């Protein structure tokens with residue numbers, strides 16, 4: 001009977017990876033109990049899988065059709081697959097969040113992507129590499145916290161809202177500007193990445209400074225990066241700079257995993273009318289080779305939550321902005337799974 005269930009599972013494709021769950025090694029367990037109930041455990045390629053419900057439905061339908069099966073119990077686990085060359089020991093994927101222009105909401109997006117992935121069950125780190133304007137610590141509600149070293153003299157990332165993070169703001173006295181030049185910046189970034197006790201992470205999200213400068217270059221030379229996400233607002237001036245950032249990543253051989261359009265539109269809370277203040281959908285003009293991961297509206301709560309130190313996706317999960325950000329995080333995780341699979345052999349051993 002187990003063989004028949006496995007054969008049925010072999011007909012179910014992961015909708016994103018376009019291969020069957022058995023050859024992908026995603027079936028951790030398939031057993032049939034005395035009452036004819038099949039118990040199937042599917043190990044997703046990311047806890048933030050955007051297609052979990054669909055996979056569950058397909059598994060249920062396929063196994064239910066096996067003669068002698070009277071019920072199906074589907075459970076899920078997740079095992080994020082590392083890139084062909086993992087970024088760091090213990091860190092499976094480094095994802096850069098960049099923008100061409102300042103002030104487009106890059107840090108807000110980075111914080112909320114990280115929090116959303118962590119809420120879905122992934123192990124997430126967030127590195128504030130925006131050394132000139134570090135805002136991550138404040139947005140995480142830890143602006144006054146200080147980073148300490150562990151017994152091995154490695155920087156111990158801070159923890160809040162289910163994720164680990166490090167920010168220059170937690171190293172330098174509050175309110176002091178950092179006047180660092182290229183080589184110092186390079187070594188600071190190296191330390192943040194390599195001399196910090198990140199532990200085991202599925203995703204390390206890096207909030208870059210805006211633009212196309214030393215820090216971006218330094219990072220792409222320091223670690224094997226899985227890809228970058230570009231944050232832009234829809235108006236022309238932002239898009240021109242976003243295109244420049246995309247070109248920089250292309251030259252550094254960093255794949256662009258998608259674009260997030262922030263401040264896409266505004267829905268007036270009193271009338272419900274939608275205003276496209278900056279020209280919604282403009283980021284589609286960046287080209288269709290980059291998936292549009294989401295359109296995030298202007299949302300007063302998202303700003304207020306950031307000021308109060310809680311990611312909006314956690315404080316107001318039902319708002320349109322939070323839903324768009326959570327969807328973007330899952331689509332991004334899906335993109336990463338697809339890329340990791342492309343570097344795996346055709347057949348995987350079934351566990």
Ligand SMILES: Nc1ncnc2c1ncn2[C@@H]1O[C@H](COP(=O)(O)OP(=O)(O)OP(=O)(O)O)[C@@H](O)[C@H]1O
Nearest residue numbers: 102103104105106107108210263297298299303306
């Ligand atoms: N969708 C949004 N709705 C409302 N406010 C937003 C939204 N996105 C960002 N903000 C607010 O806009 C301001 C700038 O955002 P943020 O600091 O994330 O931008 P940034 O691109 O990282 O800036 P910088 O380039 O200076 O680092 C913040 O006050 C933030 O709370």
